[in-house]
Amino acid sequence: MDEATLRTTRSAHLGTGEIGTEVRVAGWVATRRDHGGVIFIDLRDASGVVQVVINPEEHPQIAETAHALRDEYCISVLGTVRERPEGTVNPDLPTGEIEIGATEVTVLSPAAPLPFQIDDRSEVDEVRRLEYRYLDLRRPRMAANLRARSEALHAMRSGLAEQGFLEVETPTLVKSTPEGARDFLVPSRLRRGTFYALPQSPQLFKQLLMVGGVERYYQIARCYRDEDFRSDRQVEFTQLDIEGAFWGQDQVLASLEPVVASVVGALRGESVATPFPRMSYSEANGRFGTDKPDIRFGMELTDLSDVFAATGFKAFAGVLKTGGLVAGINAGSLELSRAGLDGLVERAQELGAKGLVWMVVEDDGALRSPVSKFLTETELEAVRDRLGAASGDTLLMVADEPATTRRILGVLRVDLGQPDGHEELAFLWVTDFPVFEVGADGRLVPAHHPFTAPADVEDMEKNPESAVSRAYDLVLNGTELGSGSERIHDPETQARVFRILGIEDEEAEFRFGWFMRGLQYGTPPHAGFAVGIDRLIAILQNEPNIREVIPFPKTQTGLDPLTASPGPVDDLQLEELGIELRLEVRSALDGEAEVEESAE
């Protein structure tokens, strides 16, 4: 088979310039309009669509073939490019001024009746789309997203190559370091009883590349985290991973900004102002109640603690007495029913609030609220004033521990105020993250990861809970696109961080000894970042979830409907690995198989 025997040009490359020339095109039957006599075929290939005309009077030998064509048949057509007759030009089609008068039609492959139509006009159940992903990829939406993804990767690679970055591949079978997310494990056959893990990120390898004298590294890296799915989370995802030696935060941000901007340019044809604005972690939390603020809209948090300093309203007074925070947002004109307002209260409770105070501003300025009767006129007036209340506005207040108050109002703010699409792009660097957070069990956990450099080592040991790090996030429209930091480059500081985290020297040696040894050999100060590519492209393509920009994604329960993966394996395979399934697991699998058999 030679391409020249199947086609000599691409559909979308044809125009009035080719009129009179004989061409051969190949592709898929997008639509077929059979008039009994003349038959029109819209032939689609990767470049676009061109109209093929079959006239049985001129070429009776191909009429039968053409009549039998069905949607999505793969065909090759020989014919002559000609101007369309007057009045039949299609201005909606890039090739709409011309058509191909067919002299020969060859069916390369017929297509079975389709499970869904190859167009964007109807929403098809996503599992069905994934089961037939190869057909889904022919639809304009997915074809455009695949193309966009490719262009984004290309823009990243060329932008980083220009800056002298070296693309280095790190392994995807690595040592399990049970920190943070759950690892995917891969059993070793040659060393039975031991396991590789799939990498959660190339973090330690890229740091060792800095030790290895690779001064500027990047990789388009596949990463794996065995945690529950979300619309912006798959267990397997792709990040743009970079690291630079002799760098600090400013060099990292300055290197990434033009790369991200060129991706936006490639996908949207618009320019993004650089440098991106920056905001500290504490400012972001104070103003927006989150470390990933969507700054496309206001509705900022207002501290009302002083207003209620001497309040008789017990719910607020109690919280304030124990160092809590009373804050509010003005959600604007929501026009919610009582049930709608109750829904907000439920949402707040779902997020962990003890309660939510709502107030609706009446036409006369009065505040309609279940708690109005507990508040003085002075307090109500101050609330109106501080929140800039206008007639019809809904005001929401939360009283709790400061972090809880901010977090809940931050989520409600996004629920109620966030713009629907992503027409506008608001990039933001959030800087000066804390080194540690207090985990659920009361122990300190890294706010980013344990290799993040503290701003001040002495301060970190004295006040670990409030210590600031050299870590930063990139945020786009309220979505965290990625994070990075200046890294710890001396082994002693690294050991001190591990100790604060409760990882004793012996354990640190067992888990990270291989890495810490590397730090002993003249490690340059270094810093880096990782950008979530799936999220970035999804937002730029205005897609509601990252599955739309991943060629073969998984469902929320980790199933790939196309391959029915994950699936059971042979006993022989398990035996080679020295693995035996627990009885209840095995019988659950057998039960499933029986159910499937009896269904047939």
Next chain:
RNA sequence: GGGGGCGUGGUGAAGUCUGGAGUUCACGCCGGCCUGUCAAGCCGGAGGUCGCGGGUUCAAAUCCCGUCGUCCCCGCCA
């Protein structure tokens, strides 16, 4: 681990609240007619155990219980 939405011919939806014959709409599929359409048009036809299991009832797509799948959210995601 928890909360919620959804599941109806091949596809998308309506019907479910308020039980009464598998009813309807659009697309697709099959056949016929049709020589300038471009989401072609016209005529005809086929196609569904209403996700699955159980219960209530004279009667269940509809009410109840359970279960499976899926999506969204909380937890989780160094």
